[in-house]
Amino acid sequence: MKRMKWLHIMAPTAALALVVSACSNGDGTTNTGSNQGSAKEIKISLLNSKGEIQTQLEEAAKTFQKDNPNISLEIMAAPAGTSPFERASTLYASGNPPTMLMLDTGDVEKFKDRILDLSGEKWNADTVANATDLTTFGGKNYGFPLAVEGYGFIYNKAIVDKAVGGSFDPSTIKTTNDLENLFKQIEASGKKALIISPMDWSLGAHFLPLAYAGQNKDMAEVNKFIDSLKxxxxxxxxxxxxxxLMDTFDVMMKYNIDQKSPLTGTYERGGELLGKGEVGVWFQGNWAWPQIKSFDSASGAYGFMPVPISNNAGDYGNQEISSAVSKRIIIDKERSTPEQQEAAKKFLNWIVYDQKGQDFLVNKASIIPAFKNITLPAADPLGKSIQAYIAKGKSEQSMSTLPADHWAKVGASMQKYLHKSADRATLVKEIEEYWKSVK
Incomplete structure (x- = not known):
C-alpha cells in the first residue's frame, strides 16, 4: 500500500520505454518487417505508480515481449510527488492516457466510465477473498488486483534480539508501554530505537488511517464513522x-533518531538505517524490502510488529497488522484500440498464469499475490511476516478507499505535528476540517 503504503512510493521522473524499432501505422500498431509477414507490432503502455518496482517491471516487460514478439510494452514512471490519481487525470486531460494505469484502490471508481470492464477475465475466479469487492460497481469489476500489502513496525531482528537478550517475539508487544520499553532496551544496547519517515504519504496514507480502521472490526462500522466525520x-x-494512536506517535517522536530535524528524512534513509543496523525499528510496509535488502549485510532477518493503540492489550488493533489489496491495474477504453486492449489483457494473464509472470511478481518484485493459484511462497522476510499475520487472522483491513488528496492534505497536518509546530488540538481541528470538506 504505500501508500500503502500504500501507499504509496513515488518513482523517478523519467518515463522509460521498452520498445523495438518499427514503422508506425498510426493506429497503435506497427509493421515488424518481412520476416514476420503481415504480423503487426502492438504498442501498449503501463503507468507505474509503485516506484520501487520500476526496474523489475522494465525487466518483466522485456521478458513478456520475448514471449509475445508482436507486443511492445512501455513502462512509464509516475513523477515523484504526484499521486496516481493526479497523474492519471493529467494524462486523460492531455488526451494521451496509457493503455494500462496502476492506481490506488480508491481511485478506480473515479475512472470507471473511461476504463474496461474486466469481469469476463479468467483471473477473477482465482483471486483471494474480497480482492475485487472495492473495484466492482454495478456488478462489474474494473480493477486487476496487483498486490496484497501490509504495514506496521518493521524490526531488524539482530538488533532487537541483542536488545532483549534473546530471540525477540513480536507478540510480546501488545501495548504502547510495551513498545516504549522495547525502545528503551534498544537504546540501552547502544543502538537508536527507530526512525520516522516524514513523507506525507507515509503519515497520511498509512499511519493516521490506523485511527480509522481501528474503530471497529466491521468495516461497515468504520465506513459509518468516516461518514460521521464528513x-x-x-x-x-x-x-x-x-x-x-497519537500517544503511540508521541512515543515514536521521543525516540526518533531524527527528532532534531524530523522533516528532513527521506524514504531511502529509513531503509538504509534499518538495513545497516543503526536503528532497530522503522514504520513502513513490506514494499520496503528492496531498499532494506540493498543495505543489509548481516542476517537478513526482519519482521513486523503491529502498532499498538492503547495500554489495554485486548483492544482491537494492538495485535493486528494492517493489510489489504492495494495497487490495481486498469485498462483504458477511451483511447486504446481493441488490439491494444487485448494485448493489455494478455499481459495481465501472463502475470497470473505464466511461470515467468509469477516469478516476476513474487521473486523479482517481492509482491504478495492476490491470486490463489499463485502458490510461490513470499520471497522475502517482510512478505512472509505479513502472510503469517493474515494466516493467523491477525490482520486489520487497510483503508483502501480514502479520498485521493487525503494523504497529501492530512499528511501535511501530521508533518506539522511531527515538527512540533502544531499541537494535538490543532491536528484534530485540521483533520476534522478536512473531512467536512470532502464531498
Whole structure:
C-alpha cells in the first residue's frame, strides 16, 4: 500500500520505454518487417505508480515481449510527488492516457466510465477473498488486483534480539508501554530505537488511517464513522482510538533518531538505517524490502510488529497488522484500440498464469499475490511476516478507499505535528476540517 503504503512510493521522473524499432501505422500498431509477414507490432503502455518496482517491471516487460514478439510494452514512471490519481487525470486531460494505469484502490471508481470492464477475465475466479469487492460497481469489476500489502513496525531482528537478550517475539508487544520499553532496551544496547519517515504519504496514507480502521472490526462500522466525520457529527478530540494512536506517535517522536530535524528524512534513509543496523525499528510496509535488502549485510532477518493503540492489550488493533489489496491495474477504453486492449489483457494473464509472470511478481518484485493459484511462497522476510499475520487472522483491513488528496492534505497536518509546530488540538481541528470538506 504505500501508500500503502500504500501507499504509496513515488518513482523517478523519467518515463522509460521498452520498445523495438518499427514503422508506425498510426493506429497503435506497427509493421515488424518481412520476416514476420503481415504480423503487426502492438504498442501498449503501463503507468507505474509503485516506484520501487520500476526496474523489475522494465525487466518483466522485456521478458513478456520475448514471449509475445508482436507486443511492445512501455513502462512509464509516475513523477515523484504526484499521486496516481493526479497523474492519471493529467494524462486523460492531455488526451494521451496509457493503455494500462496502476492506481490506488480508491481511485478506480473515479475512472470507471473511461476504463474496461474486466469481469469476463479468467483471473477473477482465482483471486483471494474480497480482492475485487472495492473495484466492482454495478456488478462489474474494473480493477486487476496487483498486490496484497501490509504495514506496521518493521524490526531488524539482530538488533532487537541483542536488545532483549534473546530471540525477540513480536507478540510480546501488545501495548504502547510495551513498545516504549522495547525502545528503551534498544537504546540501552547502544543502538537508536527507530526512525520516522516524514513523507506525507507515509503519515497520511498509512499511519493516521490506523485511527480509522481501528474503530471497529466491521468495516461497515468504520465506513459509518468516516461518514460521521464528513457530516461533522463525529469528533476526534475525545476519540479513544485516535488519541491512543497519537500517544503511540508521541512515543515514536521521543525516540526518533531524527527528532532534531524530523522533516528532513527521506524514504531511502529509513531503509538504509534499518538495513545497516543503526536503528532497530522503522514504520513502513513490506514494499520496503528492496531498499532494506540493498543495505543489509548481516542476517537478513526482519519482521513486523503491529502498532499498538492503547495500554489495554485486548483492544482491537494492538495485535493486528494492517493489510489489504492495494495497487490495481486498469485498462483504458477511451483511447486504446481493441488490439491494444487485448494485448493489455494478455499481459495481465501472463502475470497470473505464466511461470515467468509469477516469478516476476513474487521473486523479482517481492509482491504478495492476490491470486490463489499463485502458490510461490513470499520471497522475502517482510512478505512472509505479513502472510503469517493474515494466516493467523491477525490482520486489520487497510483503508483502501480514502479520498485521493487525503494523504497529501492530512499528511501535511501530521508533518506539522511531527515538527512540533502544531499541537494535538490543532491536528484534530485540521483533520476534522478536512473531512467536512470532502464531498
Amino acid at each position: 457530516a461533522g457529527k463525529a469528533g476526534l478530540a475525545g476519540n479513544k482510538v485516535f488519541n491512543g
